[in-house]
Amino acid sequence: MFELKSGDKTLSLSSPVVMAIINVTPDSFSDGGQFSTFENACKQVDKVIEEGATILDIGGESTRPGATDVSVEEELARVIPVIEYAAKHPDIWISIDTSKPEVMEKAVAAGAHIINDVRALQAPGAVAMATNLDVPVCLMHMQGKPETMQDNPSYDNVIQQIVDFLSLRIDYCVAAGMPRENIIIDPGFGFGKTLAHNYELLAKLPELHSMHLPVLIGLSRKSMIGDLLQRNVDERLAGSLAGAMIAAQQGAQILRVHDVKETVDALTVMSATMASLHQ
């Protein structure tokens, strides 16, 4: 099965792992920026580690629909102190959610093990930087850009176009010298997709396995849950857990979530069930 290697660490992905969302942004869509202060972010780090998170995804730039860009300096000022704090925990894996090469470089120097780029390393210098850093990289599909991606998402064949985009990005990265084993793929729920596109994507996740790479998915508390259930962002736990379990059943290896404790419990029930098949 798949495993991630970063420095002298190895993470087995033989069963799904939980990636905890740590937003260090004042305008995060889900937590109303409550973690915009260093202290709150560190409290959240401690909480999700206690709850069983395997990876922390630390982000200083909100990429929710309508979000605007943040400067390199501002992004660094937000994320570096939190990465340094989290890196004190020996066993936790740390992912930096960024598209900027400078942030990637300083985040890895501060202790990050994985790069998570919602723009699939399309920024100038990003492929070279990620290749030189030689850490696992998540390449995600987004149609358009956060400011406008939800204005009118349209596809002829959503899953095929996502597979084609990711294949192109993978080929480009490998051609630049990145080991294919460093790559994680992600269809980008909510990044330029309608409600129908998101559910078709969830249903057809197995089609991503043709790429023989680990799959990361992030649907936690997103509009595909909220719009379907007509629920506010703080009432989307049950829907998010249902989506996470469907994704795990469909073979996703990394689940990016807000609600760690609940997702870990749900995954434990699922993994126990699957384990019984191998006895």
Ligand SMILES: Nc1nc2[nH]c(SCCc3ccc(S(N)(=O)=O)cc3)nc2c(=O)[nH]1
């Ligand atoms: N690899 C990876 N990284 C991620 N980082 C984020 S931040 C979420 C931004 C957002 C919020 C809300 C909606 S919506 N309109 O669907 O509710 C869309 C995007 N997400 C992901 C994801 O999925 N993968």
